[in-house]
Amino acid sequence: MAIRRTDLLRTLATVFLLLCPMAIAICRISMAAFDVERIAPNPGYRVSLRVFFETPSDTVRVRAHLPQNEPNLILGTRWTDTDLANSDEVYRGGNRRWEWWGETEGRGKVETSFTAIAKNVTYEIAPSFRVPGSLSDPTLPFLESTETIQVDHPAIAALAEELAPRGAPAADALARIYDFCGGLPELGTSEHPGLVVAEDAVGTLEALEGTALGKARLFAALVRHQGFPARMVHGLVMEPGPDRNATSWVEVRLGPSWVPFCIDEDLFARTDGRLVPFCRGDVRLVEANPIHTSKVHFDVARTFGVRGRLIEGSEKAASSWLGVWGALEESGIPLNILCLLLMIPFGAFICVVIRNLLGLRTFGFFLPMLIAIGATHSGLPWALAAFLIVNGWVYLFRFAAEPLRLLHYPKVAVILTSTVGAVLGLAAIGAVFGNVNLAHVTFLPIVVLTFATEQFSTIMEEEGPREVLKVIVMTLIGISLAYFVMSSQSMQRFALTFPESVLILVLFDVLIGSWTGVRLLEYIRFRRLLSPEPAVTHV
Amino acid sequence: MSNGMTSPLVGQEPHGILGINRRNRIIDELNPRRHRPLADDKILTKEILASHGVPVAETYGVVASMGEVRRIERIIGDREHFVIKPARGRAGFGIAVLGPKQDGGWKGPSPENLWQERDIRRRLGDILSGDYARRTRDRALIEERLFPGSILGNLQVIGLPDIRIITLDGNPMMGMVRLPTKQSGGKANLHLGAIGVGIDLETGRSTSASSRNGCLTHHPESHERLAGLPVASWDLVMETTRAVARALPLRYLGIDIAIAQDQKPVVLEVNVRPGLEIQNVNQRGLRIEVDRILTGPAAGDNGVVA
Numbered sequence: 001m002a003i004r005r006t007d008l009l010r011t012l013a014t015v016f017l018l019l020c021p022m023a024i025a026i027c028r029i030s031m032a033a034f035d036v037e038r039i040a041p042n043p044g045y046r047v048s049l050r051v052f053f054e055t056p057s058d059t060v061r062v063r064a065h066l067p068q069n070e071p072n073l074i075l076g077t078r079w080t081d082t083d084l085a086n087s088d089e090v091y092r093g094g095n096r097r098w099e100w101w102g103e104t105e106g107r108g109k110v111e112t113s114f115t116a117i118a119k120n121v122t123y124e125i126a127p128s129f130r131v132p133g134s135l136s137d138p139t140l141p142f143l144e145s146t147e148t149i150q151v152d153h154p155a156i157a158a159l160a161e162e163l164a165p166r167g168a169p170a171a172d173a174l175a176r177i178y179d180f181c182g183g184l185p186e187l188g189t190s191e192h193p194g195l196v197v198a199e200d201a202v203g204t205l206e207a208l209e210g211t212a213l214g215k216a217r218l219f220a221a222l223v224r225h226q227g228f229p230a231r232m233v234h235g236l237v238m239e240p241g242p243d244r245n246a247t248s249w250v251e252v253r254l255g256p257s258w259v260p261f262c263i264d265e266d267l268f269a270r271t272d273g274r275l276v277p278f279c280r281g282d283v284r285l286v287e288a289n290p291i292h293t294s295k296v297h298f299d300v301a302r303t304f305g306v307r308g309r310l311i312e313g314s315e316k317a318a319s320s321w322l323g324v325w326g327a328l329e330e331s332g333i334p335l336n337i338l339c340l341l342l343m344i345p346f347g348a349f350i351c352v353v354i355r356n357l358l359g360l361r362t363f364g365f366f367l368p369m370l371i372a373i374g375a376t377h378s379g380l381p382w383a384l385a386a387f388l389i390v391n392g393w394v395y396l397f398r399f400a401a402e403p404l405r406l407l408h409y410p411k412v413a414v415i416l417t418s419t420v421g422a423v424l425g426l427a428a429i430g431a432v433f434g435n436v437n438l439a440h441v442t443f444l445p446i447v448v449l450t451f452a453t454e455q456f457s458t459i460m461e462e463e464g465p466r467e468v469l470k471v472i473v474m475t476l477i478g479i480s481l482a483y484f485v486m487s488s489q490s491m492q493r494f495a496l497t498f499p500e501s502v503l504i505l506v507l508f509d510v511l512i513g514s515w516t517g518v519r520l521l522e523y524i525r526f527r528r529l530l531s532p533e534p535a536v537t538h539v
Numbered sequence: 540m541s542n543g544m545t546s547p548l549v550g551q552e553p554h555g556i557l558g559i560n561r562r563n564r565i566i567d568e569l570n571p572r573r574h575r576p577l578a579d580d581k582i583l584t585k586e587i588l589a590s591h592g593v594p595v596a597e598t599y600g601v602v603a604s605m606g607e608v609r610r611i612e613r614i615i616g617d618r619e620h621f622v623i624k625p626a627r628g629r630a631g632f633g634i635a636v637l638g639p640k641q642d643g644g645w646k647g648p649s650p651e652n653l654w655q656e657r658d659i660r661r662r663l664g665d666i667l668s669g670d671y672a673r674r675t676r677d678r679a680l681i682e683e684r685l686f687p688g689s690i691l692g693n694l695q696v697i698g699l700p701d702i703r704i705i706t707l708d709g710n711p712m713m714g715m716v717r718l719p720t721k722q723s724g725g726k727a728n729l730h731l732g733a734i735g736v737g738i739d740l741e742t743g744r745s746t747s748a749s750s751r752n753g754c755l756t757h758h759p760e761s762h763e764r765l766a767g768l769p770v771a772s773w774d775l776v777m778e779t780t781r782a783v784a785r786a787l788p789l790r791y792l793g794i795d796i797a798i799a800q801d802q803k804p805v806v807l808e809v810n811v812r813p814g815l816e817i818q819n820v821n822q823r824g825l826r827i828e829v830d831r832i833l834t835g836p837a838a839g840d841n842g843v844v845a
Contacts, residue, residue, distance in 0.1 A: 356560060407668055462630045463730040466751075518558035526556045526815075528754070529824050 010514055017507035021500040032317030039320030040497040041304035042311065043489055044076075044117035045238040046336070047276065051110045051286060053294040060084060061101040062110045063287040065279030067235070068096045069309070073276060076115030076310045083108035095279040117305050118238065120273040123259045125171040132227030133166030142229030142253060148200040148282055149221045149232075155205055156218075160225035170254065174223065174261070175268065181219045182263045185209040212264035216248040219263060229253035234285050235277040236298055237265055241379060242437065244298045246285050249275065301377065302489050303335050304496055321499055340373055342495040343486040345502045347372060349509060350482045356512050359519030360474040363391075363452035368478030369486070370445035375479070376487045378437035383483060384476055386426070387449075391472070393422045394453035416450045555824025557815060565829065569707075569790035570811045577787055578809040582626045582680050584787075591786035593779060594805050596622070597683040608663050611681070612656070620684035623662055625671040627678075631726050633671030635662055638684055685807075686800040691716050691736060691745060692768030695761050698725030702738070702776055702796045702804075705813055705825065709784040711777060712828045714738040715820045716745065716770060720760055734758065735820035736765055743773025747822050754822075771798045779804045 032038040051062050062084065069075050080087070085102035100110050145151035163180060164173030187197055187209045197211060201221035204210035210218065220230045230252045237247055249262035259269050267275065278285055288294040305311055307326030316322050329335050347369030354360045354368065362368055375383030397418045401411065423446060430437065460468050485491055495501065523530065570578075577583050585595045599621055600614030615621060620638030628634065637645040637654055647654040665671070666679040690700045698719030705712045715735045719725045722732035729735050729751060737747040748755040748765040757764055770776065776796055783794050783806055793813025796804045818824050 359559070461632065462728070464732075467730060516558070516561035516564045518554075518556050519560060522556065522558045526818060526824070528819060528822060529556055530554055 010510065013510055014507060017503050017510065021498070021503040024500045025498050028317075028319040031319035035317075036497070038315060038317040039322075040493060041306050041320075041322055041325070042074075042117050043273075043493055044074075044115050044303055044305050044310065045240070045274075045276070046113060046115050046301045046303040047236060047238075048111065048113035048297075048299040049286070050297040050299070051288055051294060052107065052297075053109070053288050054107045055104060058104070059101060060104050060108065061099065061287075061289045063097055063099045063284075063289070064110075064112070065095050065097050065234070065283065065285055066112070066114075067116060067276055067278050070277075072119040072121055072271065074117045074305070074309055076305060076308055078112055078114040080110070080112040082110040082112075084110060093281055093283075095281065095283065097279075113299075115303055115305060115310060116238070116276050117310055118271065118273050118276050120271060122270040123254070123257060125174070125254060125259070125269060127169055127171070129170035129254055131164045131166050131168045131170055131173045140229065142231050143224050143227070145221075145224075146282060149217050149224065150200065150202045151221050151224045153202050153221075156201060156221045156225055159205065160222045163222065164226045166226070170228075173226065174228075174252065177219060177222045178261055178263065178268055181215045181222070182266065184215055184218075187211050187214070213248045215263050216250050219261060220250045223250070223252055231258070231280050232282055233260070233277045233280050234283070235275060235279075236300065237262075238274040238276060238300050240300050240302050242297070242299045242377070244300050246278070246298060251280070301336060302492075304339070304493065306335060306496070321496065325496060336376075339492045339496065340376065340486075342499060342502075343373075343492060344369070345505045346491060346495070347482050347486045349505045350485050351478070352509055352512055354478045354481060356515070357519060359521035360478055361471050362475040362478040363455050363471060364448050367445065367448050367452050368475060368482040370448050371479045372482035372486045374445055375483050380480060380483050382437040383479055387476070387479060388472075389426070390419060390422060390446075390449055391453055391456065394419055394450060395456060397422075398453065398457060412450065412454065415453075416447065419446055419450050555827045557818065557825035557829060559815065561826070561829075562812075562815060565707075565791050566812055570792075571788070574788045575811050578789055578792065578811045580626045580678075581624060581628075581808055582678055584806075584809050585680075585682075588783060588786055588806055591782060593782045593786060594803060596685055596805055596807075599681045599683065601626075602663050602667065602679040602681070605664065605667060608660050608667075611659060611663060614681050615659075622682050622684045623659065623666070624680045624682065625666040625677050626680050627672040627675070628666075629671070630728055630730075633662075633666055635659075636684055685797050685805055688771060688798040688800050688802045690771050690798045691718070691765075694718070694758070694763055694765075694768065697721065698723075698727065699797055699807075701727050701807055702770065702798070703813070703817060704740075704776075704780045704794045704796070705817060706780060706784045706792050706794060707829060707832045708790050709781055710832050711740055711780050712832070713817050713821055713823070713825055714740055715817050718758070720750075722760075729814075729816050729820075734765070735816065736768075737817075737821035737823075738770055740777070743770045743776070744768065745770070747820070749820050749822075771802050772804055776804045779806060783809060 028039055029036060049064060049066075051064070053060055053062070066078070067073060067075060082100050083102075083104060084100040087098065087100045090097050090099065098112070143151070145153075150156060159180070160177075163176040184204065185208075187207075197214070198204060198207060199211055199214040199217065201214070201217040204214035204218045216232060220232060223230045230250050232248060233251055234246060234248050236244060247262070247264045249260055249264065249267075251258040251260050253259075260271055260275060261268060262271075262275060265272075265275070286296050288296075304325075306322050306329060311322055311326075325335065325338060328338060348366065351362075351366055351369050354362065355365065371383050371387055374386075394415055397415055401414060404411075406414065456468060456471075459471055518526075577587055582598075582601055585598060588595050599618070600610065602608055602611065602614075618638075619640050622637070623635040625633040635654070636648055637659075639646060641653060644653040644655045644658075646652070647658070663679050666677055669675050669677050671677065685699060687696050687699050690696060690702070696718060700716060700718045702714060702716050704714040715737050717727040717729065718734040718736065719727050720732055720734060724731060727733050732751060734748055734750045734755065736745045737749075738744070739746050745766055745768045750759070755765060776798075779796060780794050784792060787809065789809075789811055791811070791813075793810035795807040795810070797807050799805050815825070
């Protein structure tokens with residue numbers, strides 16, 4: 001039998017698709033002296049602060065403490081959009097405070113965002129450090145008793161002496177104080193908006209429960225009492241998602257270093273690259289004045305440092321693609337869009353695996369990938385919920401529109417319009433309750449979703465509700481798989497480091513496209529044919 | 540993959556399952572796209588089959604445009620029974636089986652339903668605008684209504700049961716009888732709950748049966764035994780099957796044949812993408828047979844896929 005031309009072409013394609021990206025990658029790594037870190041972008045976070053206010057007619061003043069470059073924190077260029085005319089920057093007490101002000105009427109906002117790369121640091125507390133003992137010098141700024149950190153309160157003093165006796169090893173003593181504060185039940189301020197919660201050290205100790213701020217203050221009071229200089233830090237935990245809460249932690253001076261202790265995130269004498277300090281001392285993170293109505297949001301999204309300060313100092317090699325990504329970012333293509341673009345071949349590959357290897361049947365071949373893209377902002381549960389809600393809505397609406405007996409495309413246009421209405425409705429409801437996650441997911445794939453429900457009704461009609469249910473479950477699985485791959489930061493980092501790897505994906509697509517074996521789920525579907533007695537062959 | 544020495548249509552797995560991936564490849568290579576309309580469009584199929592002397596239901600007329608809807612009166616004439624079908628409908632949707640005449644209308648699909656002429660015109664309009672043909676414009680076929688004979692032994696039937704035979708290069712590979720049930724709404728659609736009865740192609744007798752709920756020995760509604768029954772006019776059915784395969788320039792086919800009241804086979808339609816559930820019904824895989832035909836000396840006219 002002659003070798004088929006198709007086979008020859010496939011072999012050639014396989015060799016090319018395998019060798020080409022590998023050769024390019026090896027070449028580039030060798031140019032970077034075999035240090036992959038030198039061609040990889042640094043993972044970091046995009047932080048946005050948004051302050052909305054409403055005033056009849058007044059001078060509005062918004063003050064916000066913003067992070068500054070420090071040894072363990074590198075910041076990218078900040079970008080601001082505001083309705084207020086003036087701005088100013090002041091340094092006070094080691095903090096950098098921005099102030100925006102102006103005459104304004106009605107609604108307005110201040111929005112500022114920047115990229116932050118926080119380093120991962122773990123401190124080891126030397127055994128030679130001992131507890132200095134109570135109030136070695138109460139006039140020093142980081143040892144003093146304040147209104148909220150009542151170092152000299154008898155209850156604080158008694159507990160501090162008990163947990164950290166003078167001369168005990170500092171590491172053990174700090175651990176005992178940390179465990180005590182961390183062991184108190186959590187009291188969220190957001191869940192009890194009407195409730196006044198004591199957030200000072202003594203209040204937290206007396207209630208034996210507290211907020212993150214209250215526990216941090218209690219921790220500060222206890223360590224200060226035993227002679228460790230300690231200061232409050234207010235900042236943000238880099239947990240991707242919209243509308244993150246600010247948190248507080250404590251830094252304790254041990255030898256030459258300020259060592260962080262974050263009870264809220266369970267970080268004892270370490271940071272994990274997610275703590276970004278905004279300001280230190282007992283100051284407010286954000287203030288709007290006069291506060292008629294103001295809302296403060298912090299949004300956090302994963303990103304990478306590809307230009308400017310974010311790659312300086314780390315000696316990125318010329319053979320990295322960072323120059324290209326940086327140039328694209330400068331010319332107005334946001335890095336997150338670029339990342340998603342690079343993730344699309346991966347998502348498409350996942351869709352191929354889902355269909356041709358696993359045999360999952362999903363609504364719309366690429367729908368799992370598109371929903372997964374929509375979900376990168378809000379997280380997976382919202383994506384699954386949004387998919388179900390919008391799907392249900394379209395199905396109901398289609399049902400309702402059936403008596404109109406419309407021709408196909410005008411009908412789809414009507415349904416699409418109604419879907420837009422539904423998604424906007426979700427967004428509006430979300431905005432009222434301060435959660436637009438649901439709407440976020442469906443903004444992008446709305447058209448595909450509408451067409452997918454088209455398939456939904458076809459399957460309902462031709463194969464019955466049981467099959468529809470199966471397909472819905474499989475679609476949810478597909479969305480989850482695509483999401484885990486596409487939103488994975490290491491995957492994105494890999495793609496930004498080795499964009500030539502898409503050729504390998506094409507190779508995999510070619511291999512799967514040439515493979516004609518039995519799909520995984522077909523083994524279940526035809527399990528009766530796999531039974532021990534050999535299948536009767538018909539000769 | 541690119542093995543070079545074997546056709547990718549031939550598999551190596553030990554079991555005999557023909558999966559969707561391989562079926563799609565077979566369809567891709569053996570059923571050329573340009574010829575598929577011959578099977579996808581019932582009007583074209585009937586034309587070509589009739590010209591080869593294959594028995595099909597008598598065509599009363601074709602309505603190809605809205606302007607022609609008016610002709611329906613003349614097409615129906617004073618016929619008691621007829622069927623309206625979308626030429627490119629899927630899975631039996633859009634088909635209206637009408638008759639007998641009653642109070643100036645026709646008895647419709649469900650018992651208490653009486654179709655007037657405007658109902659017929661509306662259905663024709665739906666068909667023409669592509670409601671049943673995946674959004675492409677379509678034609679409507681008005682043809683003879685087939686009354687079922689006894690297809691499998693003396694089994695009682697509802698709806699119009701049919702015989703599905705899969706052929707490759709003119710070789711019948713596997714067959715089943717599809718019995719509509721009350722659950723399937725009288726449709727011969729396994730997904731909707733119709734029963735599939737496997738057939739031994741050599742003897743023309745039923746071997747095994749299953750529905751979407753699993754294996755069956757007896758009919759779940761009439762409780763009659765399903766195995767060991769003879770398929771009516773089996774030799775004629777096989778002859779018809781081969782004639783259909785010869786008439787069409789397509790090499791992998793699912794041929795649907797009904798047994799009419801005179802116990803003669805009539806071809807209902809031909810599928811270029813026949814489903815794989817037939818393997819579960821027969822409790823046997825299709826792949827070994829496919830491999831044998833594609834590589835063996837008994838390969839069809841076009842030889843091995845090479």
